[in-house]
Amino acid sequence: xxxxxELKYTEEHEWIKIEDGNIAVIGIxxxxxxxxxxxxFVEVETVDEELEANEVFGTIEAVKTVSDLFLPxxxxxxxxxxxxxxxxxxxxxxxxGDGWIIKMEISDLADLDSLLDSETYKNQxxx
Amino acid sequence: xxxxxxVPLKHVHExxxxxxxxxxxFNMPVRYSSDLEEHMTVREGVGIFDVSHxxxxxxxxxxxxxxxxxxxxxxxxVLYNGKAQYSYLPNESGGVVDDLLVYRIDEDEYMLVVxxxxxxxxxxxxxxxxxxxxxxxxxxxxxCLFAVxxxxxxxTLQKLxxxxxxxxxYYTFTKGTFADVPNVILSxxxxxGAGGFELYxxxxxxxxxxxxxxxxxxxxxxxxxxxxxxxxxxxxxxxCLYGNDITDQTSPLEAxxxxxxxxxxEFTNSEDLKAEKAAGLQNRLVGIELIxxxxxxxxxxxxxxEGEKIGEITSGSMSPSLKKGIALGYxxxxxxxxxxxxxxxxxxxxxxxxxxxxxFVKAGV
Numbered sequence: 237x238x239x240x241x242e243l244k245y246t247e248e249h250e251w252i253k254i255e256d257g258n259i260a261v262i263g264i265x266x267x268x269x270x271x272x273x274x275x276x277f278v279e280v281e282t283v284d285e286e287l288e289a290n291e292v293f294g295t296i297e298a299v300k301t302v303s304d305l306f307l308p309x310x311x312x313x314x315x316x317x318x319x320x321x322x323x324x325x326x327x328x329x330x331x332x333g334d335g336w337i338i339k340m341e342i343s344d345l346a347d348l349d350s351l352l353d354s355e356t357y358k359n360q361x362x363x
Numbered sequence: 364x365x366x367x368x369x370v371p372l373k374h375v376h377e378x379x380x381x382x383x384x385x386x387x388x389f390n391m392p393v394r395y396s397s398d399l400e401e402h403m404t405v406r407e408g409v410g411i412f413d414v415s416h417x418x419x420x421x422x423x424x425x426x427x428x429x430x431x432x433x434x435x436x437x438x439x440x441v442l443y444n445g446k447a448q449y450s451y452l453p454n455e456s457g458g459v460v461d462d463l464l465v466y467r468i469d470e471d472e473y474m475l476v477v478x479x480x481x482x483x484x485x486x487x488x489x490x491x492x493x494x495x496x497x498x499x500x501x502x503x504x505x506x507c508l509f510a511v512x513x514x515x516x517x518x519t520l521q522k523l524x525x526x527x528x529x530x531x532x533y534y535t536f537t538k539g540t541f542a543d544v545p546n547v548i549l550s551x552x553x554x555x556g557a558g559g560f561e562l563y564x565x566x567x568x569x570x571x572x573x574x575x576x577x578x579x580x581x582x583x584x585x586x587x588x589x590x591x592x593x594x595x596x597x598x599x600x601x602x603c604l605y606g607n608d609i610t611d612q613t614s615p616l617e618a619x620x621x622x623x624x625x626x627x628x629e630f631t632n633s634e635d636l637k638a639e640k641a642a643g644l645q646n647r648l649v650g651i652e653l654i655x656x657x658x659x660x661x662x663x664x665x666x667x668x669e670g671e672k673i674g675e676i677t678s679g680s681m682s683p684s685l686k687k688g689i690a691l692g693y694x695x696x697x698x699x700x701x702x703x704x705x706x707x708x709x710x711x712x713x714x715x716x717x718x719x720x721x722x723f724v725k726a727g728v
Binding site for chain 2: 273274276277279295297298299300302328
């Protein structure tokens with residue numbers, strides 16, 4: 237399994253990539269998608285909302301289970317990956333690429349310091 | 364549940380890449396590759412399940428039929444040698460101890476196949492009514508159970524036996540040599556609606572049989588199938604799952620088990636069930652298809668257009684065949700008719716749904 241070193245990770249199995257200034261892309265890790273199995277529905281209805289870190293910004297449904305998605309830092313949800321409406325399986329096939337879930341504006345980049353780097357995340361999941 | 368038990372072929376599943384999870388007290392393969400792929404493999408080709416966690420009781424003796432008639436709701440007196448029957452064990456307080464299959468092996472010789480999570484409960488329940496004449500043997504640890512299901516199941520299995528399998532009718536079984544192993548029970552039953560067989564195999568030869576089936580099925584691209592797909596397959600057929608749709612508390616009549624409840628004989632709680640039926644059922648277990656986009660799950664609330672609660676989902680999933688949310692759930696009787704518009708609460712939203720007849724998907728048997 238891959239856990240790109242340029243990404244940050246959360247204990248809730250999300251990854252965060254800083255794109256431009258304080259704009260970040262969020263998705264779930266390869267480990268998370270493999271634990272969940274086939275993703276059949278991704279629902280995000282918080283676009284344009286200001287949320288706090290650890291608040292639920294959406295839900296991801298596999299055939300057998302439903303999981304909440306948690307915002308990794310305080311900020312505003314800017315965009316949902318609309319491709320996932322028709323192709324939720326992109327989360328399985330390309331979790332770090334076309335399977336991204338939201339873009340957000342991070343209020344304070346210092347919040348990112350508490351996130352995990354890829355080595356720490358790998359250790360946490362026993363990889 | 365104190366200790367999680369292993370099925371004899373654990374190492375085989377692990378070598379096939381199975382993700383194992385504790386289920387009904389056993390570590391079971393939930394998925395080998397993908398739930399959706401495994402599901403469609405069974406609908407369109409052939410898949411093999413290891414469901415050796417299931418329990419098997421052997422009943423022998425003059426009173427065997429009487430005992431079965433006393434504890435189960437269906438009429439086992441209509442069985443003949445080689446005939447199997449779906450039935451359930453009612454409890455004394457209006458609920459269900461378990462659902463099961465009753466196999467008549469011979470006169471005064473039966474096999475009962477019960478759910479893994481209920482083996483001990485069922486055993487004790489049946490023994491309570493056994494007045495001593497019937498010998499009961501727990502075969503659960505000696506037998507492995509493989510379900511080979513799908514439109515290519517018979518073609519796969521036929522390569523391994525001289526028994527003409529197409530002549531074995533649905534819900535009948537035969538015992539014979541299969542894959543060079545004697546005394547395999549080949550039962551034309553299953554929990555998928557996709558056709559095929561369930562094979563009861565002595566534990567010592569189980570791995571050999573599994574491997575030979577995998578080899579024989581290679582030309583049909585046979586795949587091992589996990590419990591995840593087993594659940595979506597049975598849900599598409601509207602089959603009840605014990606622990607979800609039927610429990611110690613649910614009325615078997617409300618659950619739609621009236622067709623296997625035969626008041627022509629006396630059985631545990633039959634008087635109360637008869638009275639319940641006469642008084643009219645208050646709720647019904649119905650099939651539900653979501654019209655709005657979303658996936659119903661167990662325990663989600665069902666409501667009417669005004670938002671009044673009218674019931675609860677007991678099993679729900681995305682249907683891999685239909686690509687929409689389907690469920691079983693109890694609703695008040697006024698809402699039980701097919702075509703009735705209802706709503707399912709999913710994360711504080713009310714999604715439009717419809718009561719439908721089951722099966723959700725046309726059966727292949």
